[in-house]
Amino acid sequence: MSSPTDLRRLRGDRTRRAVLDDAVQEASVRGLDALSFGALAASAPVNKSAIAGLFGSKEQLQLAAVERAAEIYTEHVVVPARSAARGLDRVWALVRAWTEYSRARVFRGGCFFRTVEIEFDMRDGAVRDAVVAAQRSWEAYLEHQVRLAVAAGELAPETDPAQVVFEVDALLYAANDRSLLFGDDRVYARTIEGVRGVLAARGADLAALR
Amino acid sequence: MSSPTDLRRLRGDRTRRAVLDDAVQEASVRGLDALSFGALAASAPVNKSAIAGLFGSKEQLQLAAVERAAEIYTEHVVVPARSAARGLDRVWALVRAWTEYSRARVFRGGCFFRTVEIEFDMRDGAVRDAVVAAQRSWEAYLEHQVRLAVAAGELAPETDPAQVVFEVDALLYAANDRSLLFGDDRVYARTIEGVRGVLAARGADLAALR
Numbered sequence: 001m002s003s004p005t006d007l008r009r010l011r012g013d014r015t016r017r018a019v020l021d022d023a024v025q026e027a028s029v030r031g032l033d034a035l036s037f038g039a040l041a042a043s044a045p046v047n048k049s050a051i052a053g054l055f056g057s058k059e060q061l062q063l064a065a066v067e068r069a070a071e072i073y074t075e076h077v078v079v080p081a082r083s084a085a086r087g088l089d090r091v092w093a094l095v096r097a098w099t100e101y102s103r104a105r106v107f108r109g110g111c112f113f114r115t116v117e118i119e120f121d122m123r124d125g126a127v128r129d130a131v132v133a134a135q136r137s138w139e140a141y142l143e144h145q146v147r148l149a150v151a152a153g154e155l156a157p158e159t160d161p162a163q164v165v166f167e168v169d170a171l172l173y174a175a176n177d178r179s180l181l182f183g184d185d186r187v188y189a190r191t192i193e194g195v196r197g198v199l200a201a202r203g204a205d206l207a208a209l210r
Numbered sequence: 211m212s213s214p215t216d217l218r219r220l221r222g223d224r225t226r227r228a229v230l231d232d233a234v235q236e237a238s239v240r241g242l243d244a245l246s247f248g249a250l251a252a253s254a255p256v257n258k259s260a261i262a263g264l265f266g267s268k269e270q271l272q273l274a275a276v277e278r279a280a281e282i283y284t285e286h287v288v289v290p291a292r293s294a295a296r297g298l299d300r301v302w303a304l305v306r307a308w309t310e311y312s313r314a315r316v317f318r319g320g321c322f323f324r325t326v327e328i329e330f331d332m333r334d335g336a337v338r339d340a341v342v343a344a345q346r347s348w349e350a351y352l353e354h355q356v357r358l359a360v361a362a363g364e365l366a367p368e369t370d371p372a373q374v375v376f377e378v379d380a381l382l383y384a385a386n387d388r389s390l391l392f393g394d395d396r397v398y399a400r401t402i403e404g405v406r407g408v409l410a411a412r413g414a415d416l417a418a419l420r
Contacts, residue, residue: 029332109332118328121390122239122319132391166384166400167407173387174380180331181342190376197377201407 016054019044020068023061027069028109031119032062032127059126066130069112073134076101078141088154088199090145092209095168095195099188102176110180114173139165149204156203167198226264229254230278233271237279238319241329242272242337269336276340279322283344286311288351298364298409300355302419305378305405309398312386320390324383349375359414366413377408 019040027035035058041048055061077097084093102111109115113134120128146161155164175191178184196206229250237245245268251258265271287307294303312321319325323344330338356371365374385401388394406416 031329115328117387117391118325119241121387135391163400163403166388166397167381167404170380170384170401170404171377174376174383177327177331177383178376181327181345187376190373191380193373194377194380197408197411201411 012054015044015046015050016064017068019051019054020064023065024069024072024112025108027062027065028107028112028115030109032065032116033119035061035065037061062127063130066116066127066134069107069116070134070137072106073101073111073113073138076106086148087145087152088149088204088209091142091149091168091199092195094142094145095172095192098172099175099191102172103179103185103188111173111176114176139169142168154204155199159202164198164202168195171195171198222264225254225256225260226274227278229261229264230274233275234279234282234322235318237272237275238317238322238325240319242275242326243329245271245275247271272337273340276326276337276344279317279326280344280347282316283311283321283323283348286316296358297355297362298359298414298419301352301359301378301409302405304352304355305382305402308382309385309401312382313389313395313398321383321386324386349379352378364414365409369412374408374412378405381405381408 022040022043023035026039037048037052037055037058041051044051055064077094080097081090081093084090113131116127116131117135120131143161143165146155146159146164149155150157150159150161171191171194175187178187196209199209200206232250232253233245236249247258247262247265247268251261254261265274287304290307291300291303294300323341326337326341327345330341353371353375356365356369356374359365360367360369360371381401381404385397388397406419409419410416
């Protein structure tokens with residue numbers, strides 16, 4: 001049987017998660033600096049000081065939001081692509097999952113990381129470091145799959161995997177940013193066409209990519 | 211001979227320009243919402259209420275900053291490329307000028323428009339409209355040059371100019387954003403390589419592009 005302490009902790013965990021889910025949505029629109037314990041309390045079952053107690057400082061709230069956003073990103077981009085074979089199929093599945101993640105507005109303001117990268121790119125500190133680490137982690141994963149595609153002969157042996165990742169990411173982020181700015185989601189088709197060009201230039205068999 | 215009124219107006223124009231030049235630099239780092247008459251007065255020869263008098267409202271200050279930033283952008287990206295022949299040479303010159311404009315930090319926070327596009331992409335209003343118009347104007351100019359390249363036979367007849375612009379812009383913005391986030395300007399070489407790929411895929415003679 002649970003003790004009163006366990007129950008309190010469980011309730012605290014649930015509240016924390018609910019507040020964080022709200023925080024990452026809000027930050028995707030207005031950025032992490034716009035977060036405040038007071039504003040979050042307006043839609044939470046607990047008051048401002050209880051929320052402050054759960055997170056500590058605003059910076060800790062921001063760091064927790066980056067961590068939670070990374071979980072959501074993994075769940076919507078990385079996990080769905082795991083059913084595809086490693087290498088080129090996985091690269092393609094990641095691109096499809098990413099465009100779907102952005103188009104479906106998993107985060108209300110489009111990709112959470114796009115917003116906070118631009119917000120923190122000129123600053124120093126733990127939040128910027130966390131944002132950079134999340135971006136590096138995604139790039140490393142994508143680059144690993146490109147390397148596997150090269151090793152399997154699905155892409156030309158002279159392929160520079162980091163260059164492919166740079167070009168693919170550029171196209172993904174362009175669709176996200178422009179669909180938001182112009183309110184027009186036809187840009188996702190442009191990203192798909194662009195990525196096909198990037199892969200075709202390295203000898204990929206496009207007919208094999210659905 | 212200038213009348214006292216003319217002299218006052220001239221002084222007002224000079225002050226307004228100096229404040230605006232300060233404002234666009236600041237906004238490139240922190241965004242347009244972070245601008246305030248008070249903060250701008252700290253580095254201006256006149257006080258806060260004089261600055262408020264020159265601009266009226268904060269929104270008018272933001273609109274004036276977008277207009278001034280567009281002038282600076284034209285001066286650093288469009289004007290230098292005018293010495294190149296229209297069509298493919300001009301497209302290439304624009305790409306080189308853009309990467310130089312971003313790398314040289316003409317705006318302290320990297321491309322002014324990247325920062326404010328992400329800042330305003332989820333809002334309505336006159337500032338967003340001005341930012342969208344500036345982006346559309348740049349795209350239209352670049353697309354026009356791509357069309358001229360197709361018409362001149364420098365790019366394949368089946369080329370979709372809007373797709374080329376989408377891909378080229380994606381690569382330009384990626385270098386800007388990443389050089390800021392990672393503090394590493396080797397990404398500009400990745401953009402140049404990527405754009406060469408985009409043009410080569412449409413049959414461009416890369417040897418002719420310096």
